[in-house]
Amino acid sequence: MTDRYARLIEQVLDDPGTVLLLGSMDSGKTTFARALLAGAVDRGIPAAYLDTDVGRTTVGPPTTIGLKHVLEAKHLEDDELALADGLYFVGWVSAQFHLLPLIAGTAKLMDVARRAGAELIVVDTSSLISGVYGQILKYHKMEVSRPEYVIGFERGEELEPLLGIARRFTPARVEAYPVHPEARPTTADERSETRRARFASYFSGNLHRWRVKPTVFLPSLPPDADLASLAGLLVGMEDGKGSCVGIGYLELAEDGHLRMISAVSEGARALRLGSTRITPDWTSTTRVDLRHLFGTE
Ligand SMILES: Nc1ncnc2c1ncn2[C@@H]1O[C@H](COP(=O)(O)OP(=O)(O)OP(=O)(O)O)[C@@H](O)[C@H]1O
Ligand SMILES: [Mg+2]
Known part of the structure; x- marks a missing residue:
């Protein structure tokens, strides 16, 4: 992480809360989520990772929202992180057509994370950021997760409509960052192979x-x-x-x-x-x- 990202992480950890991450494909959401959670572990802040990306999942199998309680460094290791502490079945590998279970599941697992005493909850999201669907989905995710921070990683100004919604409709602190120069695009083949491997391993x-x-x-x-x-x-x-x-x-x-x-x-x-x-x-x-x-x- 560069200084700029590292500073943002320190600021969030100084006053932890719920952090909603926004960005298109390969914009660095998950990488940032893990760095932020690692920082929480270092400081002894009880944390949770709510992975609402049902396609390229980090917690739980594809088609599900996964919740992981993060209390120790080992909880952030790949194999351990894949084992969800809470699951919600959405039923398909993308948000499209499945907004209802995505929002219900986000609300339900946010509640589980809060009840478990998580002081930092990092909500990772899918890359569906554009169009009416993207706006409706992200608006409702904000409604049910009530984030203190909305952090976006954008190329150009692609997130402005969503960040504008966060600024107008929520009390969250909204931050926009350019996509990290080292963020690497993945090919469609890599994505489908990752998904196959996730199903096979589950x-x-x-x-x-x-x-x-x-x-x-x-x-x-x-x-x-x-x-x-x-x-x-x-x-x-x-x-x-x-x-x-x-x-x-x-x-x-x-x-x-x-x-x-x-x-x-x-x-x-x-x-x-x-x-x-x-x-x-x-x-x-x-x-x-x-x-x-x-x-x-
Ligand atoms: N800050 C960074 N430093 C170095 N590499 C990075 C950084 N951010 C992202 N990357 C690399 O870029 C790729 C995409 O990052 P990542 O998976 O975090 O993006 P994402 O927004 O979660 O993507 P998706 O929408 O597919 O879930 C990964 O290979 C990751 O290692
Ligand atoms: Mg991701």
Whole structure:
């Protein structure tokens, strides 16, 4: 981190609160988040990382928002950071079309972080910053996270519409920084390979298979649902007490029943259907519109 970024980090740590990071693809949000959290660990400030990027995820598998309590340096190591302390299933690998679960999940996990006593909460976001969708999404993220700081990393003045919203509508201290000169662009191939590896690693190890009753889903299946059409869909596993315990995927067993496969061994009482159909090698994710799948609107 250069002096300028280092100074900003020191200023935030002098008066910690919730920090919302904004920026387009590869603008350095996650790098900054980790540096800020490392600073909090050094100073003994209880911190949390709320990763609301569902595509290029740092905490938890793709398709989820992940919360990590950061109290020790080891919590920031890659493998450890990937293990979420709190999860929310959004159901797709980008924010588009999934604003509702993104906002609900951000609000829910912010609450978990605050209750756990985090004094610094760093909210990392997706790179959807432009257009009406970008503005609506980021405005509502600010509404539910109520940040003390909104920090943007921009090329040119690309963030001005969003930073303007933060200045006009929120009491946050708003800071704009140019993208760090060493920030490196990633290619589409690198991104899809990273995502494949994240899914593969989440579903590695001991996998469990359950027979699934057709009545456990949200949204509920129509009575005449073709169970075969659900094969490959990702689901969020809910514990029935308000928490997501992990994600799984569906397959059709030879006897015609549905099965769910997951690395999580217990705790699921109900399943949320997502819009992601995966292939067993994790190389392909296709978006499924449940309204079309169920023949309803
Ligand atoms: N301050 C910095 N110093 C050196 N390298 C950096 C810095 N900021 C970012 N980078 C590099 O640039 C790349 C993109 O950074 P990063 O992943 O933090 O961006 P991001 O905004 O989180 O991207 P995305 O929108 O894809 O999540 C990474 O390879 C990272 O190592
Ligand atoms: Mg990132």
